[in-house]
Amino acid sequence: MWGMIATWRMALEGVEKGCDMLMQGRSAGDAVEAAIREVEDFPYYKSVGYGGLPNEEMEVELDAAYMDGDTLSVGAVAAVRDYANPVSIARRLSQEPVNNLLVGEGAEKFAHKEGFERKNMLTDRAKAFYRKRQREVAQQELKPYAGHDTVGMVCLDGNGKVTAATSTSGLFMKKKGRVGDSPIVGSGFYADSKVGGASATGLGEDLMKGCISYEIVRLMKEGLHPQEACERAVNLLDKELKERRGKAGDLSLIAMNREGQWGAATNIEGFSFVAAAEGQRPRVYLVKRGADGHCTFEEASGEWLDDYMRTRMAPVEE
Secondary structure (H helix, E strand, O other): OOEEEEEOHHHHHHHHHHHHHHHOOOOHHHHHHHHHHHHHOOOOOOOOOOOOOOOOOOOOOEEEEEEEOOOOEEEEEEEEOOEOOHHHHHHHHOOOOOOOEEEHHHHHHHHHHOOOOEOOOOOHHHHHHHHHHHHHHHHHOOOOOEOOOOEEEEEEOOOOOEEEEEEEOOOEOOOOOOOOOOOOEOOOEEEEOOOEEEEEEEOHHHHHHHOHHHHHHHHHHOOOOHHHHHHHHHHHHHHHHHHHHOOOOOEEEEEEEOOOOEEEEEOOOOOEEEEEEOOEEEEEEEEEEOOOOOEEEEEOOHHHHHHHHHHHHOOOOO
C-alpha cells in the first residue's frame, strides 16, 4: 500500500509525479522531495519557491522542512534567499547528526558548500504584486500582511515508510527574518512510520501554539482515524485560541496513517487538498466545514480546476 496527501490544489502536479515514482517502487523520501520541488519550481504559485511573494523589504525568504518517519530524522531551513529548492536542502540536513535546523546566512552557506543551485527567486510578477500591495496599504490603510498557502505533504511508500515535507515563502510582506510553523517540527509537519504523518497550512503563529501536526500523529497513535484526529486537533485548538485570545487564525491540516487512510480538517472556507492512494488517482478535494466542526469533502469540478489555474496565471493589474 502506498499513498500521498498534500495541502492545496497547487500540489496536484507534484503529487502526480510523486505517485508515478511510488508506483515504480521509489522511496517515500524521493517521492515527497520530487513532489515538493515540482511546486517550488512553478512560478505562478506565489506562496512557494520561485515566484513566491517577498517580505516587506522585497526579498524572497523561503522556509522548508523534511522528516523521515523511519528514523525520525529532521532537516529544516528558514529565511533562505536565492536558492531554488529549499526542500532539498532540508532533506540533506536531515542526514546530519546535528545542525538540523539552519536559518538565514547559515543555511545559505551550507547550501553553497553542498552545491545546491543558486537562483534569484524574485520574479517580475512577484515585484508587481509587491508594488500593488504597497499602494493598497498607503491608500486604504490596509494591514500589510496577507494569508499564504504552504505546500505540505505526507507520503507513504510500499515498504511502509512515511515522510513529511513542507515548503513556503511565508506571509506576504512579512518582517525580515519572520519564520512560521512550516520548518518547525511538530507544528508544520510530523512523520512516524509506526503511525503516519501530518502537515499544516495557515497562520503559522497560531498553528505553532498547538504543536498541531504532532498532536494529530499522537491522536492517530491512540487509534483515531486520520479524519477524526485532524478534526479533533483543529477544533480543540480553534476553541482554545478563541477562549483565550478572542480569535483564531487559519488552521488547515492533512494527515495519512500507515495504512494509507487519510483525513483533512480546517476552520476556514476554501481549503483544498490533494489525495491519492494505490488504486486511486490523485484527486483535488474541496473541504466544507459544518457548524459542529465536522468536515466533509467533495471532488473539485473541472470548472473549479480551470478557474483555479486561470486565476493564478492571470496578469497582475497594478
